[in-house]
Structure formats: structure tokens, C-alpha cells
Amino acid sequence: MAKSKFIEYIDDALEKSKETALSHLFFTYQGVPYPVTMCTSETFQALDTFEARSDDIVLASYPKCGSNWILHIVSELIFAISKKKYEYSEFPVLECGDAEKYQRMKQFPSPRILTTHLHYDKLPASIFKNKAKILVLFRNPKDTAASFFYFHNNVPDIPSYASWDEFFRQFMKGQVSWGSYFDFAISWNKHLDDENVKFILYEDLKEDLGAGVQQIADFFGFSLTGEKIQTISAQSTFQTMQEKSQETHGTVGPFLFRKGEVGDWKNLFSESQNQEMDEKFKECLAGTSLGEKLKYKSYC
Numbered sequence: 001m002a003k004s005k006f007i008e009y010i011d012d013a014l015e016k017s018k019e020t021a022l023s024h025l026f027f028t029y030q031g032v033p034y035p036v037t038m039c040t041s042e043t044f045q046a047l048d049t050f051e052a053r054s055d056d057i058v059l060a061s062y063p064k065c066g067s068n069w070i071l072h073i074v075s076e077l078i079f080a081i082s083k084k085k086y087e088y089s090e091f092p093v094l095e096c097g098d099a100e101k102y103q104r105m106k107q108f109p110s111p112r113i114l115t116t117h118l119h120y121d122k123l124p125a126s127i128f129k130n131k132a133k134i135l136v137l138f139r140n141p142k143d144t145a146a147s148f149f150y151f152h153n154n155v156p157d158i159p160s161y162a163s164w165d166e167f168f169r170q171f172m173k174g175q176v177s178w179g180s181y182f183d184f185a186i187s188w189n190k191h192l193d194d195e196n197v198k199f200i201l202y203e204d205l206k207e208d209l210g211a212g213v214q215q216i217a218d219f220f221g222f223s224l225t226g227e228k229i230q231t232i233s234a235q236s237t238f239q240t241m242q243e244k245s246q247e248t249h250g251t252v253g254p255f256l257f258r259k260g261e262v263g264d265w266k267n268l269f270s271e272s273q274n275q276e277m278d279e280k281f282k283e284c285l286a287g288t289s290l291g292e293k294l295k296y297k298s299y300c
């Protein structure tokens, strides 16, 4: 990707981050904290003017669950079908950017890929009305928290936390960008088996990427040969994506594609933090359909 709108937007957000202290990083909109460097209340107010199409591709996930991974997979699937490279005419996160973006997006050709970190009930109504398909990606909360912490503390221009313990406290309170992992999970839990919604797990993608790519292709109705699916899988491994990360994501790339592993949380969590998260998981998700789907016992 040349210096695209995508990278321009990220560079811009990083530039704003340089001058933003952690204590001023968030503003709250309808009860959820968002980073001032990426979101504005004007854009949230305009969000309901967004007109979804039935062939829009919506990729929903909490931050750090691998949205750039599935975005890449879906872009490659579109390329394989249409023979045209998917163009990011706009930064793909639906709720990020200026309030006029929804007007500009009317001109973009189908299929449009929209990623989002929004809770289910905060998505614009037209997504449901016009029956756009939504792929919802989850990752176990411990690795998600670890990835989130490293991102803040490794990227030089993004405000750092004083320590992992401090980040963990804020994460558990939901005082991080896009709010609480658990609130996000609760909001999606009842909708994972809805028509036009498909759940996918980061850890399953890690375990068998080929099978995951095939499922994603099937869900969006892309019919490709097994050979093509394998080629796309090979182009979507962590190593391949990390090697190209500077080219695809600019300076933040190597920090964003950090480790891509399952279980890295073990290097950070203390025993009491571990227990605290297990309790929170039980309280919020035990016995729910999502609680089962996350395979918490295996990964946490």
C-alpha cells in the first residue's frame, strides 16, 4: 500500500497523540470513553446518517482482538474475487474520522469494508435495516489486555501508563479506549447467532488459519478454490503481515503487529490479577453463549 488514506489517518492520530497527556486522552460519549485523537462527538452525532448497504462488510471487534488481521483477510478475498485491489478511500474504522466521512462514503464502490469497535447497540440502525453482514471477532480478555498495554507503552507517540498494574486497573474499570471489554462482550453476546452475524475467535484463527479464511469466505459468499484459500492464508500469517507492516500501516506497523501469540498474558499477569479477571469473566459471561464460544478455560 502506498502512503494511503489509511496511513495518513494513523500518522495524523499519532501526531495528535504526541501532544496529548494520558489524563486528557479520553472523552466520553454516551457512557463510553473514546480517544480524542481518533474520535469526536460530532462524528458520533453524524453516525446515524451513515447509510449501510446490504453488501457492506462489517468487521466488529474490541480493540486489540485482531481487527487488522481480518481486515487484511477480507481485503485479500475481495482482491481474489474481483481482481481489483481493495482501495482504502477512508480510514476503515467507521466511528473514526470527521463527521463528513459518511457523506463521502456514499460515493465509494461496493463492497465497502467497515471495521468498528462499537458495542452492538451503538451501531447505526441502517446496518441492521439494510442487512449488512457482520463478522464479530473475539480474543480472550487476558491477551487482549496485554496487547492493549504494550501498544500504549511501546509506541513512542502514544501516552504510556505508569506501569502494567496501572493499566490493568483502568482496563478492569473500562477506563480505556472504547471502554470495557466486558461491556462490549455483553452487548454482543445476545446477537452472535442473529441472521447476518458470524462469530469468529482469534485463537481458532491461530490454530487453523486455512479453516478460518474458508469460513470467512463462506460467510460473505466469496466462492474460491481451496488453493486460493491456502494462498490467502499464507499471506495472512503473523510473520508475513509483520514483515509488511511498515508498508501497510506506516511507523506504527511494527508495534501493531507485535507478537501475535496466544498466552502472552502469562508474562504480565500477577496471580491476583489473574483471579480478578477470572471473577469478572464469571460475573459477566459464565453460562452465556459467548462465554462458551470464548473457550476461556483453554486460553485463560
Ligand SMILES: Nc1ncnc2c1ncn2[C@@H]1O[C@H](COP(=O)(O)OS(=O)(=O)O)[C@@H](OP(=O)(O)O)[C@H]1O
Residues within 6 Å of the ligand: 061, 062, 063, 064, 065, 066, 067, 068, 069, 143, 146, 147, 148, 150, 236, 237, 238, 239, 241, 256, 257, 258, 259, 260, 261, 264
Ligand atoms: N496475522 C496475525 N496473526 C496473529 N495475530 C495478529 C495478526 N495480525 C495482527 N495480529 C495481532 O492482533 C493484535 C492487534 O489487534 P488489532 O488489529 O485489533 O489492533 S487495533 O485495535 O486495531 O489497534 C496484535 O496482538 P499482539 O501481538 O498480542 O499485541 C497483533 O499482533
